[in-house]
Amino acid sequence: MILKRGFSVMRSSVVTLIQNPGILYPYAIVGILQLFILEILFFMPRYPLIQIFGPMILALKKSPFFLHYPFNFEVVNSWFQSLQVPFYVFVQILFVAKAVLIVQKTEQRQAVESMPKVAFGKYVNLVVGAAIIIGLMYAFNYGYSFLIRRAVQIRSTSGLYFLIKQAVILGGPYINLMVSAFITACFAYVIPLIAIEGDNVFKAVFRNFKLLKGDFFVLLAFLTVAALCFVPFLLVKTNEIAIRSMMTPEGWQMITILGAGLILLIDALQYTGITIVYLKKDRS
Amino acid sequence: MKKTLLVLVGLLVAVYVVLTLVDTKSEYLLEKKLWRIQKDFVAIAQDPKAAPDNQYKEAIAKYRALIQKYPKARLTPQMYFQIGRLEEMRKNFDGARAVFKEASEAFKDNSSIVSDAMYRVGLSFEQEGKINDAIAIYREIGRVFSRTQIGFSMPIYIASIYRRLGDPVKQNQALAEAETFYRAILSETEDGSASQLEVLRALTTALLGQQKWGEAYQTLERTLFSFARSKHLRPQAAGGIVRTLSVVGAGQLNDMPRVMKTLETFKEQNPGHPLNAYLEQIKASLQQMKQEEKKAAVVGNE
Structure with missing residues (x-):
């Protein structure tokens, strides 16, 4: 029953996005901004950007190798990953809020002619809300890294302990994905409450927990199904060494870009669904 | 909203074009091209005997084309040396030595590259089993380029060849020469x-x-x-x-x-x-x- 309702939310979300592609504009802007960051990172080892970034790369990576092809891509990827958190908290969340407001307008059958504006006060609350959600996800990741370090120490090559070791190490990315969906479900209404109702972040978190009663498992099912769209990319990532050896560094870079695009699309799917559920609840 | 998107995409493309055109100083494109040819080299090196002659010729032609385009680049000596290695792999030692000599001619003002090229000539003699010719070259490197890294290591290397050959008399003689060589340099080096x-x-x-x-x-x-x-x-x-x-x-x-x-x-x-x-x-x-x-x-x- 819960799973069925979760799929129903998924269907509504997909239909809404297809019928109202305008919801995707904020996400498209986020995508372009991410591409711009990648572009700068890509040109870092080349003139004239090398004059600014060269000393930084040397200082942080401790080797001139990373200023040259194809090792520069290691810097591109690792720095891009490191920038994802501040980018999400300070930039992406603003556009997620704009997308939530567009969903609200389309649900109310209003025309969307321009990008909704978000006041500075709302923005500050959004940043704090996003920091809480992302902070929890990273806290879990950090804790899980300890578990991986412990699992690596297991010497068994068969039996129960070996199975635990394999599950912890190989299952890491999938467990992270599921936990991310769980944390998003726990704080699902925080962003819509700040964006639509103008609640401050603490009130939004409090109301979120109240509103989640009865909906939590449906949202969890929906968010998990949406997150599962990322599994093909995880499969590619877990076989990185084999796949990379068959392609050029640029080809692998394209896969990374596609991964970032996929995450954005899943975000769009998730927040559209959450907003639809929230608005239905609000109306009822 | 569409306009904003189009403007942003335009900016993205413009930045890409400008940064590509402005970059006239770095050797990034050369590094990229060389990396691709290097893959051909690695494929041949994995099993040199199994590689057909055409594969060698193709790889050498690619290196040659790149040398022609970037005759004085930082990575050009490496390209010459890779051609030489390919020639050695197909047992064309004379051809290999000709390429190493070509490299030392092309970079005759750079003693480090010239000594490296000469050392590779010596190595090709060694591979061919012409040890005396190799040692003559190594002695020459030590004499002319004593201040380069390769030249500096030559006297000890010569002794190690004699040890490998099981000739203790010549090994000791080479070590005695090495001692004289290093003592002479020591008297000229700055303390500390x-x-x-x-x-x-x-x-x-x-x-x-x-x-x-x-x-x-x-x-x-x-x-x-x-x-x-x-x-x-x-x-x-x-x-x-x-x-x-x-x-x-x-x-x-x-x-x-x-x-x-x-x-x-x-x-x-x-x-x-x-x-x-x-x-x-x-x-x-x-x-x-x-x-x-x-x-x-x-x-x-x-």
């Missing part, structure tokens, strides 16, 4: 410089190889005392010197008091030095060794 440390190390190798234990001990002692506080001598390397010094002093020279005195003097001259704790360990193990020797002597007498 990185190059002086290098020379002292090479001189130690030459002396140890000749079993000139006393002189080797003195050189090790000089290295340790002169570079105790130098950034050029890492603690791990300093530990290595202490170990060799103890082995030579206590083992070969059978002069344990001398070793003890050296270690004590070092401690006195360098209070608080990170090596001091390790020196204590060495002293303790030397004393233990001495006691065990005494016991063994007593047992022997009984």
Whole structure:
């Protein structure tokens, strides 16, 4: 029953996005901004950007190798990953809020002619809300890294302990994905409450927990199904060494870009669904 | 909203175009092209005998095309050397040497590249089994380019060839020449410089190889005392010197008091030095060794 309702939310979300592609504009802007960051990172080892970034790369990576092809891509990827958190908290969340407001307008059958504006006060609350959600996800990741370090120490090559070791190490990315969906479900209404109702972040978190009663498992099912769209990319990532050896560094870079695009699309799917559920609840 | 998106996409493309056009100084494009050809090289090197002649020709042609486009780039010598390696892999040693000579002609003002190219000529003679020709080249490198990294290492390398061939007379002769060579350079190097440390190390190798234990001990002692506080001598390397010094002093020279005195003097001259704790360990193990020797002597007498 819960799973069925979760799929129903998924269907509504997909239909809404297809019928109202305008919801995707904020996400498209986020995508372009991410591409711009990648572009700068890509040109870092080349003139004239090398004059600014060269000393930084040397200082942080401790080797001139990373200023040259194809090792520069290691810097591109690792720095891009490191920038994802501040980018999400300070930039992406603003556009997620704009997308939530567009969903609200389309649900109310209003025309969307321009990008909704978000006041500075709302923005500050959004940043704090996003920091809480992302902070929890990273806290879990950090804790899980300890578990991986412990699992690596297991010497068994068969039996129960070996199975635990394999599950912890190989299952890491999938467990992270599921936990991310769980944390998003726990704080699902925080962003819509700040964006639509103008609640401050603490009130939004409090109301979120109240509103989640009865909906939590449906949202969890929906968010998990949406997150599962990322599994093909995880499969590619877990076989990185084999796949990379068959392609050029640029080809692998394209896969990374596609991964970032996929995450954005899943975000769009998730927040559209959450907003639809929230608005239905609000109306009822 | 569409307009905003179009403007942003336009900006993204414009930045890409501008940054691509502005980059006239870096060798990024060359690195990229070379990386691709390098894959062909690796494919051949994995099984040189199985690679058909066409594969060699194609890879060489690609390197040649790149050399023509970037005749004086930082990576151009490497391209020449890779062609030479390919020629060696297909047993065309004359061809390989011609390429190495071509490289040294193209970069005749750069002694480091010329000495590297000459060294590769020597290596190709070695591969062909023409050891005397190889040694003649190595001697030439040592004579003309003694101040390059390769030239500097040649005298010891020549001795190692004779050791490999099982010719102790010529090996000793080569080591004696190496000793003279390094002593001459040592007299010209600046005290406390990185190059002086290098020379002292090479001189130690030459002396140890000749079993000139006393002189080797003195050189090790000089290295340790002169570079105790130098950034050029890492603690791990300093530990290595202490170990060799103890082995030579206590083992070969059978002069344990001398070793003890050296270690004590070092401690006195360098209070608080990170090596001091390790020196204590060495002293303790030397004393233990001495006691065990005494016991063994007593047992022997009984």
